[in-house]
Amino acid sequence: MELAKTRYLVLAAIMGLVLWSCASIGSPEGGPIDYTPPRVVKTSPEQGALRVNKNKVEITFDEFIALKDQQKKVVISPVQREMPVVRSQGKKVTVEFRDTLLPNTTYCIDFSDAIEDFNEGNPLEGYSFAFSTGDSIDSLAVSGIVLRARDLEPMQSVVVGLHSNLDDSALTRLPLERIGRTNDRGQFTIRNLRPGRYHIFALSDVDGDYRMARTEDMAFLDEVIVPSVSQYTSVDTIFSFDRKVDSVYTATHTDFLPNNLLLNMFNENYKPQYLKTTNRLANNKLHVLMGAPADTLPTLRILAPLQHQPDWYRLERREQNDSLVYWITDSALIKSDSIVVELTYLRTDSTDHLTAKTDTVIFAQRKTGAQLKQENQERKEREQLAKRMKQLQEKREKALAKGKDLDEGELEELREGSKPQEPRLKMEVAKSGDLDVGDSIGLKFEVPIAHIDPAGVHLELKRDSLWVPMPNVPPMELASELSPLRYNLPLTLMPDSTYRLTVDTLAVTSVYGITSDPLVKEFKVRGLEEYANLYFTVNVRDSAFAELLDGTERVTHKVPVKNGAFEILNILPGNYYVRLTIDRNANGVWDTGNYSRHEQPEEVYYYPKRLNLRKNWDVDETWNIYETPVDLQKPEAIKKNRPTGSRNKLQKRDTRDNNGEEEEEDEFNSKGFGTNAYSGNKYQDYQNKRRARR
Numbered sequence: 001m002e003l004a005k006t007r008y009l010v011l012a013a014i015m016g017l018v019l020w021s022c023a024s025i026g027s028p029e030g031g032p033i034d035y036t037p038p039r040v041v042k043t044s045p046e047q048g049a050l051r052v053n054k055n056k057v058e059i060t061f062d063e064f065i066a067l068k069d070q071q072k073k074v075v076i077s078p079v080q081r082e083m084p085v086v087r088s089q090g091k092k093v094t095v096e097f098r099d100t101l102l103p104n105t106t107y108c109i110d111f112s113d114a115i116e117d118f119n120e121g122n123p124l125e126g127y128s129f130a131f132s133t134g135d136s137i138d139s140l141a142v143s144g145i146v147l148r149a150r151d152l153e154p155m156q157s158v159v160v161g162l163h164s165n166l167d168d169s170a171l172t173r174l175p176l177e178r179i180g181r182t183n184d185r186g187q188f189t190i191r192n193l194r195p196g197r198y199h200i201f202a203l204s205d206v207d208g209d210y211r212m213a214r215t216e217d218m219a220f221l222d223e224v225i226v227p228s229v230s231q232y233t234s235v236d237t238i239f240s241f242d243r244k245v246d247s248v249y250t251a252t253h254t255d256f257l258p259n260n261l262l263l264n265m266f267n268e269n270y271k272p273q274y275l276k277t278t279n280r281l282a283n284n285k286l287h288v289l290m291g292a293p294a295d296t297l298p299t300l301r302i303l304a305p306l307q308h309q310p311d312w313y314r315l316e317r318r319e320q321n322d323s324l325v326y327w328i329t330d331s332a333l334i335k336s337d338s339i340v341v342e343l344t345y346l347r348t349d350s351t352d353h354l355t356a357k358t359d360t361v362i363f364a365q366r367k368t369g370a371q372l373k374q375e376n377q378e379r380k381e382r383e384q385l386a387k388r389m390k391q392l393q394e395k396r397e398k399a400l401a402k403g404k405d406l407d408e409g410e411l412e413e414l415r416e417g418s419k420p421q422e423p424r425l426k427m428e429v430a431k432s433g434d435l436d437v438g439d440s441i442g443l444k445f446e447v448p449i450a451h452i453d454p455a456g457v458h459l460e461l462k463r464d465s466l467w468v469p470m471p472n473v474p475p476m477e478l479a480s481e482l483s484p485l486r487y488n489l490p491l492t493l494m495p496d497s498t499y500r501l502t503v504d505t506l507a508v509t510s511v512y513g514i515t516s517d518p519l520v521k522e523f524k525v526r527g528l529e530e531y532a533n534l535y536f537t538v539n540v541r542d543s544a545f546a547e548l549l550d551g552t553e554r555v556t557h558k559v560p561v562k563n564g565a566f567e568i569l570n571i572l573p574g575n576y577y578v579r580l581t582i583d584r585n586a587n588g589v590w591d592t593g594n595y596s597r598h599e600q601p602e603e604v605y606y607y608p609k610r611l612n613l614r615k616n617w618d619v620d621e622t623w624n625i626y627e628t629p630v631d632l633q634k635p636e637a638i639k640k641n642r643p644t645g646s647r648n649k650l651q652k653r654d655t656r657d658n659n660g661e662e663e664e665e666d667e668f669n670s671k672g673f674g675t676n677a678y679s680g681n682k683y684q685d686y687q688n689k690r691r692a693r694r
Contacts, residue, residue: 065092074181142189176201222598274291389418534621551637551638
């Protein structure tokens with residue numbers, strides 16, 4: 001009896017523990033993170049179906065899905081006049097065609113990476129669906145990559161398409177026939193092509209008409225593309241746990257060619273030339289704004305007032321000659337309420353040629369709100385000063401009547417306030433603080449300058465603690481023909497030295513007769529040991545130039561490439577990158593392409609490594625510009641168009657080198673189109689080597 005009672009108590013305790021455990025409140029453990037994209041389980045019609053006559057496609061997946069940026073990413077071939085309706089609901093994507101389906105035609109719906117699972121956002125990359133309204137389905141494909149020619153940025157979500165009409169005018173007259181769209185790495189595939197000969201293009205297609213507009217970004221290849229198929233076999237070996245051969249399989253693979261197309265995207269920078277705006281910025285400033293850069297300056301002839309000086313202005317302009325400021329130096333014109341000008345300039349006509357055009361323009365005085373506010377403030381200050389001077393004068397008269405006078409502070413205030421207020425020319429140094437080797441000492445002014453007296457400009461060099469006058473200081477000269485407001489001392493400054501610039505009172509006179517106040521400023525020039533120097537040997541014999549870039553891709557230095565080498569000297573410590581441009585016309589700037597003249601943009605290459613430059617370092621590098629595939633050359637740290645997220649969330653890699661410095665990471669674990677040298681069509685050697693390995 002006692003034993004039974006004990007068993008009962010033990011059983012009751014166990015049941016109590018179980019019930020307490022079940023009733024306890026806690027957070028349920030989550031399952032493993034989902035890294036897999038959605039999987040297609042059913043389609044209607046079936047993938048690759050023939051003789052399809054219904055205008056609706058349904059694709060069902062194994063999990064809930066979402067469509068991301070479908071208007072930008074989903075493309076349909078052939079091009080539709082009225083865009084189909086693409087939507088998602090639950091586990092299903094539907095595409096409903098609004099155009100009537102064409103007979104004997106293969107349709108391809110390319111989703112790119114627009115389909116992703118609802119919870120984790122894992123994209124289904126490169127998915128496409130195809131069907132045919134005829135008895136056969138076209139199955140060829142071409143692929144490649146689109147990069148921006150100027151800086152090798154992957155061009156994301158741009159349209160890539162084919163024309164079987166090989167006339168140059170087809171791109172501007174007709175919409176592209178078969179299209180694809182680049183993914184977030186700039187890669188594209190155009191699928192379900194019929195055999196034939198094609199021209200290939202890439203378009204930003206801002207207006208959505210699948211035709212080229214000269215203002216849009218575009219890319220083209222001159223060679224004719226002929227889609228084809230190549231098959232090859234590979235042998236795979238499976239080993240047992242004891243490292244013995246278990247079985248050997250021979251597999252047949254299919255390549256759709258060409259799959260190595262490189263499209264360099266550019267903008268022709270086409271802007272029709274016209275007179276955009278004219279206005280009078282101030283009484284002494286006329287502004288002419290053109291619609292596009294120009295090689296030729298407009299001419300201005302004063303019609304009214306008739307009495308004026310022949311040399312009536314100083315010109316300030318942008319390098320492209322599209323923004324022009326005429327500083328009026330004639331006092332009669334400055335005082336005139338309106339100036340009538342005959343303006344002759346070049347304008348683009350209806351035939352896309354530049355022709356001379358003459359307009360009559362009236363520049364009337366129109367004061368802005370800021371100008372009126374400033375004038376009102378200056379008037380109030382003058383009134384307050386006059387009132388104060390009157391008070392002090394009356395106070396002094398009363399004090400003198402009693403045999404006294406104002407205190408010294410009030411007397412000084414009265415003396416200064418009674419002086420006529422002459423305007424002074426404002427000037428300041430062009431660059432303050434430490435100067436770099438190669439810099440000049442410069443001044444900038446608020447208005448154009450008529451004269452700088454060399455005798456009133458002094459430069460001294462500090463030796464120990466003494467200032468020693470510099471002999472034979474050259475006169476100051478314009479820093480650039482673009483602006484009459486900046487002047488430099490044309491003098492080579494010594495490294496690791498300190499200078500003092502002194503400009504005497506009245507040494508500088510503006511075109512309006514206003515003179516300057518005195519100026520005293522010290523400058524320290526950095527020593528050579530504070531810089532790094534960079535020396536490159538490069539396999540380039542053509543005309544070329546190299547640019548040193550900082551972490552924002554701003555150009556800090558630019559040098560020519562001579563005899564397969566270039567050097568960049570006196571670089572401040574920091575992280576830098578190098579870009580090289582093949583300068584075909586040797587004009588020292590990167591030139592864009594032109595479709596009508598069949599001109600490709602000038603080729604650009606990036607040194608694929610970051611350069612960590614330190615003080616007092618000389619760095620020597622050898623660079624084969626063809627060694628790294630062009631799509632992998634630009635370092636990730638300065639790349640702007642990156643994929644939206646990491647494609648390998650499970651893998652974390654240590655990116656530090658032996659010195660503790662961070663190395664550039666191949667974020668996408670990509671091998672590009674090749675890992676060795678290439679030439680001509682930059683991916684062709686990769687394909688040849690791949691075939692050789694088979």
